[in-house]
Amino acid sequence: MYKDEEGATVLYFKDDMTGKDGVFDPGENQVGLTVEGSGIVGLEMTTYFFEKLNAAGIPTHFISSVVDNRLMKVKKVSVFGKGLEVICRFKAVGSFYRRYGAYVKEGESLPAYVEVTLKDDERQDPVINKSALDALNILDTESYDEISALTVRISQLIKDELSKKGLDLYDIKLEFGRDEETGEILLIDEISGGNMRVYKDGNYIEPLKLNEYFFDK
Template structure:
């Protein structure tokens, strides 16, 4: 097993030093959390499915010239990605009322929003990722106005594309979270998509029944979380090579 230096470990993924400068290896865990880590569990095979689903979606985004950090999948649980300077914001794109926006605005879940809404949250687990405005973002210099404009444009293009892709699979894209990073190409800085796109950070409902097919099944104790993720992969035509077989992550060295 390759020995790689661990760079970072989050709730669902581990980042290791990559084989080439400017690259990282992103390892998908089976861990699942909710409420900023207050609720924890293990969903066998989740990391395998999320790796494949995110690979599939990132590749298709690349095909329509949306830049991402994804380079290639290495194995069942690992991807080679570009190293980026993460912008400390979560960009949430909402098409249908669900989750926090339904509670905040007194909307019935499942209500189609009058237009796609973009919200921003400051990435800080100790503060429970508070919602912030463009004024906060500018005042604290988390992103320049032109960077935020680029992030919004990429988020809306991504939403339009994913809505169509999921609709063709009988799935409604209710909302999803994106993260962005900065990369430098010579002296030019670019904004690109980072993190992942999977049922962990998307709300996906069956178009006919509104059955949840995402992490809300874990958040709300609905059960059959693994089966829901498998169904998303099945409808997208993704089949892991060895089902839910597990792979150990690379051994970290200090």
């Protein structure tokens, strides 16, 4: 992230991906591997979805991008606390299944279930509820409800776009911040294969291959 000559905030998409021991994992909170070209692939998909969301009237930090240069111009935002991750789950997989496997079958459908975690590597991104967020002065209950509603709306739009390509969205991880000029809550960060679990006919689609379903190469 840096400021351009006009003072605008610009994000540069690197080739780093989250994972552990060289294996990609969207649920990990650390850089686990570097894959050449992944920055451009991530920005291409991110641009596609942010443009769809902006057109739908959903507030985001996205202004414009130059995919070939891996650059995305965004609005200046502040995060909640030290950062939150908001997950919308349509299937019981990953950490959700590991926690609640006694009550649900793996892959079972969920009703756009929203959960929030703190960005805290040391404590392995603990799940936190609305009351705790309010008590810790991280996020008031009204803002929590707004983010929760936005998460479902955004995730459903992305799920519908994937469905048009014969793809099934199992879960997606989003981030939000507050516009430093207007105070409006905005969707921030990126929206790419690295943020979601996507399947086709029951088979997992690797993040870097997701673009193949959307863009002709």
